[in-house]
Amino acid sequence: MSEFIPQFTQQLINGLSVGAIYALIAIGYTMVYGIVGMINFAHGEIYMIGAYVGLVALTAFAAVGGGPLPLMLAGALILSAVITGIYGYAVEQVAYKPLRGAPRLVPLISALGVSVFLTNYVGLGQGARDVAVPALLYGGWSFNMGGTFAVNFSYSRMLIIFVTVILMIGLTLFIKHSRLGQACRACSQDMAMANLLGIDTNKVISFTFILGAVLAAVGGVLIGQATGKINPFIGFIFGLKAFTAAVLGGIGSIPGAMLGGFLLGLVETFAQGYLLSEYKDVVSFGLLILVLLFWPTGLLGKNTMEKV
Amino acid sequence: MSPKDVLHVSGLRMEFGGLVAVDGISFAVGPEEIFAIIGPNGAGKTTVFNCVSGFYKPTSGHVVFAGEAITGRSSHEVARRGIVRTFQNIRLFKNMTVLENLLVGQHQQVDNNFLSGLLALPRYRRMEREALAKALFWLDRVGLREFANRQAGTLAYGHQRRLEIARCMITDPRLLLLDEPAAGLNPQEKIDLQRMIDRLRRENHIAVLLIEHDMRLVMDVSDRILVMEYGRPIATDTPERIQKDERVIKAYLGED
Amino acid sequence: MQENIKSALIAAVLTAIMMLPIFGMHLEQEGLNLGLSYHWKWIVIACSAVFCAQLARPYVMKAFSGSSLLSLPALNPNQQRVAFGVLLVAALALAAFGSRADISIGQLAMIYIILALGLNIVVGFAGLLNLGYAGFYAIGGYTFALLNRDLGFGFWQSLPFAAGLAALFGLVLGFPVLRLRGDYLAIVTLGFGEIIRILARNLTDLTGGPDGISSIPKPTVFGYEMARRASEEGAQTFHQMMGWAYNTSHMEVYLYLIGIVFAIGAIAISVRLSRMPMGRALEAMREDEIACRSLGINPTGLKLAAFTLGAMFAGIAGSLFAARQGLVNPESFSFVESVFILVAVVVGGMGSLLGVIVGAILIVCLLSMGSDLAEYRMLYFGLILVVMMIWRPQGLLPVGRRHVEVAPGEVSS
Numbered sequence: 001m002s003e004f005i006p007q008f009t010q011q012l013i014n015g016l017s018v019g020a021i022y023a024l025i026a027i028g029y030t031m032v033y034g035i036v037g038m039i040n041f042a043h044g045e046i047y048m049i050g051a052y053v054g055l056v057a058l059t060a061f062a063a064v065g066g067g068p069l070p071l072m073l074a075g076a077l078i079l080s081a082v083i084t085g086i087y088g089y090a091v092e093q094v095a096y097k098p099l100r101g102a103p104r105l106v107p108l109i110s111a112l113g114v115s116v117f118l119t120n121y122v123g124l125g126q127g128a129r130d131v132a133v134p135a136l137l138y139g140g141w142s143f144n145m146g147g148t149f150a151v152n153f154s155y156s157r158m159l160i161i162f163v164t165v166i167l168m169i170g171l172t173l174f175i176k177h178s179r180l181g182q183a184c185r186a187c188s189q190d191m192a193m194a195n196l197l198g199i200d201t202n203k204v205i206s207f208t209f210i211l212g213a214v215l216a217a218v219g220g221v222l223i224g225q226a227t228g229k230i231n232p233f234i235g236f237i238f239g240l241k242a243f244t245a246a247v248l249g250g251i252g253s254i255p256g257a258m259l260g261g262f263l264l265g266l267v268e269t270f271a272q273g274y275l276l277s278e279y280k281d282v283v284s285f286g287l288l289i290l291v292l293l294f295w296p297t298g299l300l301g302k303n304t305m306e307k308v
Numbered sequence: 309m310s311p312k313d314v315l316h317v318s319g320l321r322m323e324f325g326g327l328v329a330v331d332g333i334s335f336a337v338g339p340e341e342i343f344a345i346i347g348p349n350g351a352g353k354t355t356v357f358n359c360v361s362g363f364y365k366p367t368s369g370h371v372v373f374a375g376e377a378i379t380g381r382s383s384h385e386v387a388r389r390g391i392v393r394t395f396q397n398i399r400l401f402k403n404m405t406v407l408e409n410l411l412v413g414q415h416q417q418v419d420n421n422f423l424s425g426l427l428a429l430p431r432y433r434r435m436e437r438e439a440l441a442k443a444l445f446w447l448d449r450v451g452l453r454e455f456a457n458r459q460a461g462t463l464a465y466g467h468q469r470r471l472e473i474a475r476c477m478i479t480d481p482r483l484l485l486l487d488e489p490a491a492g493l494n495p496q497e498k499i500d501l502q503r504m505i506d507r508l509r510r511e512n513h514i515a516v517l518l519i520e521h522d523m524r525l526v527m528d529v530s531d532r533i534l535v536m537e538y539g540r541p542i543a544t545d546t547p548e549r550i551q552k553d554e555r556v557i558k559a560y561l562g563e564d
Numbered sequence: 565m566q567e568n569i570k571s572a573l574i575a576a577v578l579t580a581i582m583m584l585p586i587f588g589m590h591l592e593q594e595g596l597n598l599g600l601s602y603h604w605k606w607i608v609i610a611c612s613a614v615f616c617a618q619l620a621r622p623y624v625m626k627a628f629s630g631s632s633l634l635s636l637p638a639l640n641p642n643q644q645r646v647a648f649g650v651l652l653v654a655a656l657a658l659a660a661f662g663s664r665a666d667i668s669i670g671q672l673a674m675i676y677i678i679l680a681l682g683l684n685i686v687v688g689f690a691g692l693l694n695l696g697y698a699g700f701y702a703i704g705g706y707t708f709a710l711l712n713r714d715l716g717f718g719f720w721q722s723l724p725f726a727a728g729l730a731a732l733f734g735l736v737l738g739f740p741v742l743r744l745r746g747d748y749l750a751i752v753t754l755g756f757g758e759i760i761r762i763l764a765r766n767l768t769d770l771t772g773g774p775d776g777i778s779s780i781p782k783p784t785v786f787g788y789e790m791a792r793r794a795s796e797e798g799a800q801t802f803h804q805m806m807g808w809a810y811n812t813s814h815m816e817v818y819l820y821l822i823g824i825v826f827a828i829g830a831i832a833i834s835v836r837l838s839r840m841p842m843g844r845a846l847e848a849m850r851e852d853e854i855a856c857r858s859l860g861i862n863p864t865g866l867k868l869a870a871f872t873l874g875a876m877f878a879g880i881a882g883s884l885f886a887a888r889q890g891l892v893n894p895e896s897f898s899f900v901e902s903v904f905i906l907v908a909v910v911v912g913g914m915g916s917l918l919g920v921i922v923g924a925i926l927i928v929c930l931l932s933m934g935s936d937l938a939e940y941r942m943l944y945f946g947l948i949l950v951v952m953m954i955w956r957p958q959g960l961l962p963v964g965r966r967h968v969e970v971a972p973g974e975v976s977s
Contacts, residue, residue: 039747049586056585086582095950104746105693106957109910112695113949116903120942125586125606132593236899240758243751278766285755292748293740361858387860399855401848405967411841412848416860418841422869425840426833436841444970457969479859 006149011273012266017157017226019265020164024219025242026249026257027171028212034188034252035208038104041111042091043216044239045118049087050217051230052122054080055133069136073159073221080221081214088213089206091118097205115235122232130231133224156225163218168258171215175254180207188252237281241268244288250301259299313372314339314483314515315360315391320369322355322539329355330539333369337483337515342505344518344526347536348559353519354396355539357485360517361393362386374482388416392476393485398468402461406452406471409460410443413475446474450504466497470504477508483515484508490522498522502529527551535559572618576611583607641966647918648831655824659817667816671888673928674823675881680908680924681830681917682877687906688915689843690870691850692742693750695902696757700730700875702764702897704882709777709892710770719783719887723880730879731872738871742864757902764894776893780886782815783822790815823884830877834917837873838965846870847965900942904931907945910952913959922961 025047032040057076066072095114099107140154175181186194187204195201223238224230241264249260267287272280291298313336320333330352337343345353358364360371362383371379378386401409411418418439424432447453450470455463460471469489476484486505490498502525508514520526526533527547535542535550537559543550550556587606658670679701686694707726711717717725741752764771771777782790788802789795791810803810837843845866849856853863886892904927912923930941952959 039751052591053585056589056591059591060589083581083585086578090578090582095954098954102953102957105687105691106953108693108747108750109906110950110953112903112906113946113951113953115946116942117946117950120940120946122586124939124943125583126591131591240751240755247748279762282759282762285759288755289741289752292744292752296744296748363854363857383854383857384860384862387858392860393858395855395858399852399858401851401855403851404844404847405969407970408844408968411968412844412856412861413859415841415845420841422840422842425842426836428836439841440968440970457967475859 003149006144006151007273009151010149011269013151013153013157015266015269016262017160017265018269019245019262020160021219021223021226021238021261022242022245022264023258023261024164024167024215025238026246026261027254028216029243029246030249030251030254030257031184031188031208031212033246034254035184035191036096036100036205038096038107038111039243040096040209040212041108041239042095042114042118043212044235044237044242045115045122046084046088046091046213046235047216047220047238047242048230048232048235049118049122050080050084050213050220051224051234052126052131052220053083053217054221055131055224055230058134058136073136077163077218077221080217084213084217084220085210088209088216092206092209097202115239119232119235126232128232130229133228133230135225135228137225154226156222160222160226163222167215167218171211171254180204184208240288241284244284244291246298247288247296248291248298250298253298253300256298256300263299312339313337314341314374315517316370316372317356317360318370318372320356320359320371321367322352322359322364323367328539330359330366333534333536333539333541335534335541335544337517340509340513340515341531342509342516342518342529344520344530344533345536346520346523346526346533347542350538351536352539353536354487356536357393357487357517357519360386361391361485387479390480390482391485392479392481392483394469394472394476394487394489396487396491398465398472400460400468400472400475402459404460405457406447406460406463407440407443407456409471409475410446410478411439413478414439414442416479442478446478449477450474465492466494469493469497469501473504473508477512477514481514483517485517487519488521489518490520490525498525501525505529568619568622572615575618576615579614580607580611583610640964644918644963651921652824652828659820659824664813664816667813667820669928669932671816671820671823671884672932673925674820674827675884675888676905676908676924676928677827677921678823678830678877678881678884679905680912680920680927681827681834682874682881683905683909684874684915684917684920685834685837685870685877686874687909688913688920689837689846689850690867691746692867692871693746693753694871694874695750695754695899695906696760697753697874697878697905698897698899698901699753699757699760700734700878701882701885701901702760702892702894703730703733704879705886705892705897706764706771706777706882707879708883708886709780712780713777718781719883723883726883727876727879730882731876734872734875735868738868738875742867742871754899754902757897757899761894761898764897772893774894776891776896778891780890780892782819782887782890785818790818819884819888826880826884830880831917831921833873842866842869844968903942903945907948910949911960913962915965916959916961916963918963919959919961923959 025043028043028046029040032038032043054076057079058072061067061072061075091114095110096107099110135156137155137159140152140156140158142150142152144150175184183194183199183204184207186197186199187201191201194204223234242261245260245264246257247260248264249256249258264284264287268280268284271283275283315337317336318334320330321328322330333356335343345356347353355364359366362378362381362385365380369379370377373386373389373391376389378389401412404412418435421432444453444456447456450473452467452471452474455467460468463471473486473489490501493501505516505518506529509516518526518530530547532544532546533550534544535556542555542559543553545553584607588604589602655670658666662670679697683694683697686692686697704726707729708717708719708722711722711725737753737756741749744752765774784790785802788800788805790802801810803814845856845861849861849863849866856863885896889896908923908927909920910923911926912921913919930944
């Protein structure tokens, strides 16, 4: 039993760090859903592109001589955020904006098309196989909690949690206090009214997509460091799981997405640790189905009734 | 309020989040009675409709239809028991023909056995013929026979209203809920509507629950009226007495 | 004009920035390190294309807005019947005169036609986006494989079970899930499809794991095997009984003809469905669910029936697929398959029988084309989905349904 606490703590750390990534991606889903009312199927692929761009940036830095590690990482994060943000913007302009007002199935299928396109676009550009990510952050903090098993809190995991928490605090403050943040909130509550009040809803929508992409990009860069490899298909699985997290926390609610992300990370890690690891995806999908069936408003979501 | 009442609503209350849309609404509709609910916009009239017809689940209160409690039952279950309704924004199947709208209305009464339809068995074909005949009958009743093959969405607004009512009636209901049926109609059409409602009550033996803003229509056609304001009842009485009721006059009485 | 050039320039620059890290700078694995190699060709091509497209867009929009260029006229019912007839004749001609390769493609086409018709009932008639449709396809295929491996069932004996089990899964999945709104339903069905695939891959004892189950036999003809020699002692093969000389291509033709028969059956069921009260109710439900409920129609019940029927079609297609391939494995039934079938339905026209049949044929042709194009295949499919939704969401061949009408004489009474 003395093994239990250290193992439990290890799972806790692992779960929170993977949950942080889910949370970053989930925010993108939930913001788009709250303002435009659609599920951005391609969001997972945006995350994947963020991972690749980050890796390319790091490799480019290394090729020109490198530099202090924090600078390189920060540079990669910023570059990836900017370029992936452009992707988010472009996808919205090309594939979703012309379809505003169409029956719900139509933008959904378009988003699916974008998702398939982007996956194979990266597959063609960078190859469909795994790409190994050189580990820039070696080691971590090991500590004993009794028992023979040493708990390892790797630096890359620390970075993930640290960056995520900072971003979330920043986002929350931004939404609450800035004009653009208030505009976002207004649009998510009543788009037509926001328009009448003079808010440029097109700008708000574009901003939402860009912001979601930026956060996903950060997640993508960090996950490369944590798992050591990326491939064009990570967007698919991660996207679905992040969406599960968004629904779990309450779709449309940003704090909900944060909460849902961490929660899902924990549930999945514990399931993987204590149950069979091949079925961890089944656990996540199963959880998604259960949540949508029995708890569609999620933990922090609002119950909206359809006006007859 | 007697046991013979078709509809009996008591203590109806509907809350949305923190907003109370309807509170303490009670009324009864007798057989073949025409009962109107009036009040300013936002008074909660359509909310009452939605609670009665099963589109909203009331926060509290009771709805009893023909002796059976239907509070909180879903809309299609309520409809199957004999309550049908029209909508403020006409909800026809605009891309289907007028005739097809009336056929869909009979969905619950037609043979729905998948296999017998697939193989076009005699029983199935007979029921289809009967459904067609019934649809034509109702088209004649509302005077829309000449539009039978037209797309429902291409009809004039007044005709669409009539079609919506015909579609309701083809389900053989006992209670008809009309949500602002006169909205958008010209004076002649309103007179025709009034006649139709009266005729439906007499010939088809239905009770009618009516939301309306046109006061002349309401006063002429209704047996009793409930006046609502801010979700609460102000008065329930016959048209003559409602018109003289001080509370009603104070709260709301539009142009006469 | 100024505005136009400016926006075209911006678009081109953005394209360049976006493509740079993905296409321009290729990650190369050099031992433990990563390097970059640079390719500018694609970036230049894409930027020029985007620039020209943006420049030309206003003119193109104006030119196309009035005319109905590239829009095929909707066929009336008689024309539809002729079209079906033409397709049938072409299919039979292929059986009689086609080469072995042609007939192989024909078999695949029949399978995809059945799949597309099934998905058409779910997406086109009932308006439900099922992204895990391949899951039912898998259940059909694996049922046949398992019944054959463990109980020795042949194609015809397994068929009712394959269809029935797939339908049952449709019922069980649909029951809780169909109340959900469109987007949620799509994701949940996607999850279901994935769960089926993961289970197939991991339950190795039951399903054979990633390698799947092989040695699946071809269908018999009224109990007679179609083979050079009977596998059982004393039994006659079909050819021996008929007094024909055996030819290996006969089995291919036989399988193809079975496919045609099933496809015709699927068409017939779809046609009857659209004319029945249930078909009318489905169309009404697609238009206005609330009005349906107010008339006593339970949308969930309708959706469930459509969903189950669609699943059954997929189960039958799965059986055919297993017979054709001789083996089933998890990767044959992945999400990518669901996308293929969806593309067939979307391109052809959701709800249009003729449309989805043509769509299925197009997909099979694309899939069978040379392998150098195969790499770009999925890229095109994604692009096709987006383009179709923006340009022509009703599909290439949206065929109007035959409306119930009263004879003109009876209209004025």
